[in-house]
Each structure stands twice: as structure tokens, then as C-alpha cells.
Amino acid sequence: MKRLNWKRFGFWFGLLALLCCLSFEPPFEGMSVQAWRTAGLGMLMAIWWMTECLPLAATSFLPIVIAPTIGLISVKEVTSAYANPLIYLFLGGFLLSIAMERTGLHLRIARAVVSSISSSPRSQIGGMMAVAAFLSMWMSNTATTIMMLPVALSTASFLVKQGKAMPGFGPVLLLSVAYAASIGGMATLIGTPPNALLAAYLENSYGIEIGFAQWMLFGVPFSIVMLVGTWLLLTARMQRVGPSAVESQSDEERFGKLDAISRDEIAVAVIFGVAALGWIFRSHLNEWLGLAVSDTGIAMAAALLLFIVPSGRREGKGLLEWKDTGSVPWGVLLLFGGGLALASLMKSSGLATYVGGLFEGLSGMGTIWVVAVVALVVVFLTEVTSNTATTAGLLPLMGPIALTLGESPLLLAIPTAVVASCAFMLPVATPPNAIVFASGELKISQMMRAGIYLNLVSVALLVAFSKWLLPLVF
Numbered sequence: 001m002k003r004l005n006w007k008r009f010g011f012w013f014g015l016l017a018l019l020c021c022l023s024f025e026p027p028f029e030g031m032s033v034q035a036w037r038t039a040g041l042g043m044l045m046a047i048w049w050m051t052e053c054l055p056l057a058a059t060s061f062l063p064i065v066i067a068p069t070i071g072l073i074s075v076k077e078v079t080s081a082y083a084n085p086l087i088y089l090f091l092g093g094f095l096l097s098i099a100m101e102r103t104g105l106h107l108r109i110a111r112a113v114v115s116s117i118s119s120s121p122r123s124q125i126g127g128m129m130a131v132a133a134f135l136s137m138w139m140s141n142t143a144t145t146i147m148m149l150p151v152a153l154s155t156a157s158f159l160v161k162q163g164k165a166m167p168g169f170g171p172v173l174l175l176s177v178a179y180a181a182s183i184g185g186m187a188t189l190i191g192t193p194p195n196a197l198l199a200a201y202l203e204n205s206y207g208i209e210i211g212f213a214q215w216m217l218f219g220v221p222f223s224i225v226m227l228v229g230t231w232l233l234l235t236a237r238m239q240r241v242g243p244s245a246v247e248s249q250s251d252e253e254r255f256g257k258l259d260a261i262s263r264d265e266i267a268v269a270v271i272f273g274v275a276a277l278g279w280i281f282r283s284h285l286n287e288w289l290g291l292a293v294s295d296t297g298i299a300m301a302a303a304l305l306l307f308i309v310p311s312g313r314r315e316g317k318g319l320l321e322w323k324d325t326g327s328v329p330w331g332v333l334l335l336f337g338g339g340l341a342l343a344s345l346m347k348s349s350g351l352a353t354y355v356g357g358l359f360e361g362l363s364g365m366g367t368i369w370v371v372a373v374v375a376l377v378v379v380f381l382t383e384v385t386s387n388t389a390t391t392a393g394l395l396p397l398m399g400p401i402a403l404t405l406g407e408s409p410l411l412l413a414i415p416t417a418v419v420a421s422c423a424f425m426l427p428v429a430t431p432p433n434a435i436v437f438a439s440g441e442l443k444i445s446q447m448m449r450a451g452i453y454l455n456l457v458s459v460a461l462l463v464a465f466s467k468w469l470l471p472l473v474f
Contacts, residue, residue, distance in 0.1 A: 006053075007053040008053065009051070010047050010050065010051025010052075010053040011051070011053040014043065014051075015044065017044055017047065018040040018044040018066075019040075021037055021039055021041075022037060022040060030354065031351075031354050032349065032350050034071075034349040035350045035354055037070050037072060038072060038349040038351045041063065041070075041345065042345075042346065042351070042393075044062060045062055045063075045338065045393070049385065049386065049392070050384075050385045050389070050393075055331065056331060056389055057331030057335055057338075059338065060334045060341075061334070063078050063081075063338060063342060063345065064079060067341070067345055072348075073345060078345075081204075081337050081344055082337030082338075082340075082341065083337075084200045084204065084336065084337070084340055085200075086189075086199050086203070086296065086336070087196075087200070087333050087336050087337065088296045088300055089190060089296040089299045090190055090193070090196045090299075090333065091299070091333060092190075092275075092296070092303045093138065093190030093299060094140070095302075095328065096138060096271070097140060097143060098320065098327050098328065099306050099319055099320055100138070100139060101139070101147075101327075102264075103265045103268050103319070105265045105268050105272075106143075106147055107147065109131065109134070110131045110135070110147070125172060125235060126231050128173065128176060128177055129176045129230070129231055130180070130227075132144050132148050132176075132181045132184060133181070133184030133187075133223060134184060135181075136181045136185045136191060137184050137187045138188065138190065141181040141185050141191075141430065141431060142432065142435070144181040144432075145177060145431065148181070149435060149439060152173045152177050153174075153439060155173060156170035156173050170441050170442075172235065174436040174441055174442050175234060175436065175442070175446070175447065177432070178430075178432035178433050179454065180227060182421055182423070182424070182433075183223050183421075184227075186219050186222060187216060187219040187222075187223040188212065188216060188219060189212050189215050189295070190299070192387070193336065193387070193391070194388060194421055195219070195421075196336065197339055197340070197392060197395065198210070198395065198414065199215070201340065201395045201413065202410070202413060204344060205343060205352075206409050208410065210474070211283060212279035212282065213282065213283070217473045218469060221465070222418065225461060226458060226461060229457055230457075233453055234450060262312060262313065264311055264312050264313055267309050267312075268306070268319060271302050272302070274302070275298055278293070279299075282294075306318065306319045306320040307320055307321075335389065335392065336392075339392025339393070339395070340392075342392065343396040346397075352396055355397055356402075356403055356404040359401045359404050359405070368466070370401075370405065370412070371411065371412065371462070371467075372459065372463050374412055374415060375416075375419045375458075375459040375463065376459055378390060378394065379419045379420075379422050379459055382420045382421075382422075382429065383423045383425050384428065387423060387430065391417050395416060395417065398412035398413045398416050399412070399413055408474075410474050411470070414470060415462050415463075418462055419459065422454070423455075424454040424458075425447065425448050425451030425452055425455060426451070429451075
């Protein structure tokens with residue numbers, strides 16, 4: 001029997017859903033025609049995103065094509081979502097991470113940290129997790145994992161050659177790098193797309209502004225606790241091995257040869273440091289100096305400096321050249337725009353309010369239980385769909401549901417965005433998982449066993465943080 005082609009099925013099923021909504025009157029009492037048509041567009045986008053019958057970024061063009069055509073909104077209004085300030089914040093972050101990669105600064109940071117810690121296997125795993133998490137706060141988790149993978153493989157291989165390898169050390173090391181890269185991204189607004197998408201959605205839909213430093217007050221503690229929990233879980237059953245197994249391996253064997261620190265590395269480090277400090281202390285700077293600096297403005301100023309400051313390696317060139325922007329994941333930025341356009345349509349058409357009203361019955365359930373249910377649904381859904389697509393599709397529903405329960409939109413929107421990055425079970429769930437699995441040193445059963453525990457741990461932690469820390473920060 002021929003296997004079902006899910007991409008082809010998703011393509012036609014999505015079109016059928018849209019066609020039904022355009023051809024028939026709303027079947028539900030109280031739903032307007034505009035809301036019904038928006039539901040059709042939303043179903044089309046959600047189905048195409050989940051089945052990936054088209055590239056995710058290509059699906060994001062649908063609001064521009066369909067919404068004005070069926071009378072939902074003007075072209076000018078819908079395209080404004082694709083130029084949201086948070087998109088430029090993320091663009092600035094991408095350019096900073098590219099500059100770090102081009103100069104090799106990320107490798108130097110990794111080497112400095114890993115070389116300074118204890119040589120015991122547990123400490124080495126913890127050190128690599130700390131490096132991966134820190135880099136992923138500012139770089140894409142994909143780039144972080146690609147950079148750390150050879151280091152992890154080299155360390156594991158060295159132990160095997162020395163005859164001192166412990167059972168399961170290699171897979172644990174690889175899983176720790178992948179998981180830490182995902183966890184670290186949750187700490188900052190530019191660390192992972194769902195965070196920036198959340199901030200843009202809340203500002204556009206409810207006028208709630210989340211600053212870079214404010215997010216870190218929530219994201220950094222959550223990431224640290226999650227990172228420690230992951231380290232404890234992954235190393236719990238490891239057998240001990242003597243410290244000499246790792247300490248006799250040189251840094252050059254693990255990281256490759258690094259020349260003396262270059263002028264370009266120093267320049268990028270200074271620009272990066274100033275930008276990070278600007279994000280953290282922006283509100284104080286505006287208050288003290290009477291300015292109106294934004295997080296996006298800081299990001300784009302840093303990006304401009306990368307093109308302005310001359311390179312010590314390439315005469316007449318900046319630290320970055322325009323050809324370097326080919327490494328920017330433009331598709332992610334377009335996906336942001338598509339998600340924000342859909343959210344705007346759901347609000348303006350009344351669909352978001354209608355959907356929120358359907359959940360009035362949950363008001364007696366208790367908000368923490370609602371958070372737990374939402375987090376459980378999202379964490380397992382994002383195992384088979386892109387975390388950005390999952391967030392883009394679900395965020396427009398979370399705000400209205402929270403309001404129906406008499407709570408702030410933050411109560412469900414923040415857990416949805418954060419837990420979307422907690423996909424630890426399957427190789428297809430996140431790029432870091434796929435990268436370490438592709439090394440051939442890891443079985444899918446090993447990833448699933450560790451991942452399902454971490455999925456549940458992440459939900460439990462998020463419920464606790466939503467109850468106690470979220471109200472204090474936001």
C-alpha cells in the first residue's frame with residue numbers, strides 16, 4: 001500500500017479548508033463573516049506550516065495575497081506586520097552572531113570557558129553546556145550546535161582511544177550540547193524566534209511592551225534552572241572515570257589551532273558588549289540622558305558599526321561585508337511577519353475574541369491548571385512542528401483565552417512561547433537535535449528517553465515560574 005504523502009495531503013486539505021470558509025456562511029452563532037474567513041486563512045496557514053508542504057517562509061506570504069483579496073484588510077495594513085520593529089531587533093542579533101562566527105570569537109569564548117573548568121567528565125559536560133547556552137543567548141542555536149559538535153565529538157573520541165570511556169558518555173555529551181543550545185536561547189529576546197514573536201505580538205495586540213532586560217529577568221533564571229536540571233538528569237547514571245581521561249587532551253585537539261586574538265575579534269567583542277549593556281540598561285540610559293533609545297535601535301546601531309569599523313584582515317573592508325548577510329536566515333524574519341499578520345487579522349476580524357469566549361467554561365478550573373494543560377499541548381506539538389510556526393499559530397489564541405479567564409494575556413502567551421523551545425525528544429523537533437543525531441553517535445531511543453523526561457520537567461518548571469516569578473517581573 002502506498003504511503004500517504006503528508007505534504008501533498010496538507011497542501012490540498014489546507015486549500016479545501018479555506019475554500020469552505022469562503023463558500024459558506026459561518027456555521028457558528030455569533031461569528032461574523034470576517035471572522036469566519038479569517039479562520040479559513042488561519043487554518044490554511046496552520047496546516048501548511050505543520051505539514052511543511054511549502055517552505056515556512058513561503059507560507060508566510062499568504063496574508064499578503066489572500067487577506068486584501070477577500071476584503072479582510074488593505075495591502076498597506078497587512079504588509080506593515082512584516083516591518084515590525086522586533087523583526088529588526090532579531091536582524092541585528094543575527095548580524096552580531098555572524099560577525100562572531102566570521103572572526104572566530106565564538107570559538108575563543110568556548111575554549112576559554114571549557115579550558116578553565118575541572119577535567120572530570122561531569123564537569124566537562126557542565127562546562128560545554130554552559131558555553132553552548134551562553135552562545136545561544138546571542139547566536140542561533142543551530143550555529144551554536146554546529147560549532148560545539150566537533151568539540152564534543154573530539155572529547156568523546158579521545159576517551160575511547162584512551163580506553164577510559166564510560167558507558168553512554170558520548171551520547172550524553174552530544175545531548176547536553178543540543179539541549180543546552182535550545183535552553184540558552186530562551187534567556188534573551190534574540191535567543192530564539194518564539195521569544196521575539198511573543199514580544200511583537202503582545203505589543204501589537206495589547207500594547208504590552210517587553211524590554212530586553214525585563215525579559216532576561218524571567219528568561220535567565222528559567223534557563224539556569226532548566227540547564228542545571230538537564231545536567232543532573234543527563235549525568236545521573238554516568239559511571240565515574242578518572243580526571244586524567246580528559247585533562248591530558250590538549251585544547252588544540254578539541255578546538256583546532258587558534259591564533260593570537262585578532263583586532264577584528266576585539267572589535268566585535270567590544271561592539272557586542274556595548275550592545276548587550278545597552279539592552280540591559282536601556283531604560284536607565286533613557287532616564288538619565290533624556291533619550292528615547294529602543295532595543296531595536298541598539299541592535300541596528302550595532303549592526304551598522306559592524307559595517308563601519310574597518311577590518312584588520314581585509315583592507316578597505318568593514319568587519320562585515322554585505323555578502324556576509326547571505327548567512328542571515330531571512331526566512332525566519334518573513335515567518336515573523338506572517339505570524340504577526342495573522343495575529344492582527346484575528347484581532348481585527350473578531351475571531352480572537354470569539355475563540356476566547358469558547359473557553360469561558362475553564363474559568364473554574366484554576367489558572368495554573370490551564371497553564372499546565374496549554375504547556376503540555378504545546379511541548380508535544382512542537383516535537384513535530386517548527387517552534388516558530390507553532391508559536392505563530394497559537395499565540396493569537398492565547399491572549400483572548402487568558403482575557404476570558406479574567407487574566408492578563410501574559411499568563412498564557414509567555415508559557416506558550418517558552419515551552420515551544422522545549423522540544424527534546426525527536427531529531428526533527430529542533431535543528432540542534434537534528435545536528436547531533438546526524439553525527440551517527442546517537443540512537444533515537446536515547447534521545448527519546450532523555451527527551452520525554454525533560455519535556456515534562458520543562459512543563460513543571462514553567463508552571464512554577466508562571467505562578468511565582470512571572471507576576472513579579474511583568
